[in-house]
Amino acid sequence: MKHVSILVPGGHTSLTNIEGTYQILAEVNETQKAMGKAPLFTIQLVGLSREARQRNGLFTIAPDLLIEEVKRTDLIIIPALFGDQTSALTRNQALIPWIVEQYKAGAEVASFCIGAFFLAATGLLNGKQCATHWRLANEFRAMFPEVNLVDDKIMTEEDGIYTSGGAYSYLNLLVYLIEKHAGRDVAILIAKAFMIDIDRNSQSPFIIFQGQKAHEDESVKKAQEYIEANFQDRITVDQLADLLALGRRSLERRFKSATANTVVEYIQRVKIEAAKKDLEISRKNVNEVMFDVGYSDSKSFRTVFKKITGLSPIEYRNKYNKEALFSDN
Structure with a gap:
């Protein structure tokens, strides 16, 4: 059987990640038994102390084992660690060499949501792709620039x-x-039992673009503010460069460094965010929304919209605007 170590870090941790993983993997074992097969997983909670108090003492988790008692494991689960990530890393520093040692010995490692911060602190993600919650994408990039975050x-x-x-x-x-x-076959049974969309592979439809202003480049901030105030218009990089009295190449370099987007990407994201809000709350058709956010070419608008959200404008409208959906029927 494969040994699964579900980590129970100190501090404020996702109980849902811990209990949900335990429950679902335990159900896999039950499914295996029902099919006349041996259980697949040995599932244990692994921590740094015999008790881990969570939610300001509202819940207490008692790990099955301490890390020094686990000589070999096959899969390590890192749940989301909430709050200040630097403090969470410091508090659970002793887990890092153990995770690295187990990985080098052949264990797989999985992080959930912002547990990616802790996984990245091990160095194992350097040069690799990584997902995390889209809300903390900018903070993650700032802390771990050597990781290829795909938000x-x-x-x-x-x-x-x-x-x-x-x-x-x-x-x-x-x-x-x-x-x-x-x-x-087992994955499908589990997905049906827990009503999980088995083939969903993107979080783009859920991303709310809020601008990326956690930087100190005032010229870039002025460019961002101009884009956000004038997104209905056609805005060019040269126009912004002239407005800020900067060279085009200098603006593009500084903008990318500060926001992790090119100027054109930022303009597109601001326009598409405005379009998303219109599609969610108004009864305008797609062409009306397109014109309102400054696009005149429907193919271009639909291509950019799908690239950013993972859905076509009509699919997005039907998913999030129930009034519009019902009015079409």
Whole structure:
């Protein structure tokens, strides 16, 4: 059987990640038994202390084992650690060498949501793709620039290391791991039992673009503010460069460094965010929304919209604007 170590870090941790993983993997074992097969997983909670108090003492978790008692494991699950990430890393520093040692010995490692911060602190993600909650994407990039964060993806896999995107997307990664280790048939049964969308692979439709102003470049901030105030117009890089009395190349370099987007990407994201809000709350058709955010070419608008959200404008409208959906029927 494969030994699964669900970590129980100190501090404020996602109880949902811990209990949900335990429950779902235990159900895999029950499914295996029902099919006349041996259980697949030995599942244990592993921590730094015999008791881990959570939610200011509202809940207490008693790990099955301490890390020094686990000589060999096959899969390590890192739940989301909430609050200040630097403090969470410091508090749970002793877990890092153990995770690295187990990985080098052949264990796979999976992080859920912002547990990616802790996984990245091990150095195992350097040069690899990684997903995390889209809300903390900028903070993650600032802390771990050597990691290739793909904030639109719901999960990543590379060299036995797995990450999942925001919140309950950990369920999708769990089903993926079950499919890998138990087969597609078991994964489908588990997905049906827990009503998990087995083939969802993007968190783009859920991303709310809020601008990226956690930087100190005032010229770039002025450019961002101009874009956000005039998104209905056609804005060019040269126009912004002239407005700020900067060279085009200098503006593009500074903008990318400060926001992790090119100027054109930022303009597109601001326009598409405005379009998303219109599609969510208004009864305008797609062409009306397109014109309102400054696009005149429908093919271009639809291409950019799908690239950013993962859905076509009509699909997005039908998913999030129930009034518009019902009015079409």
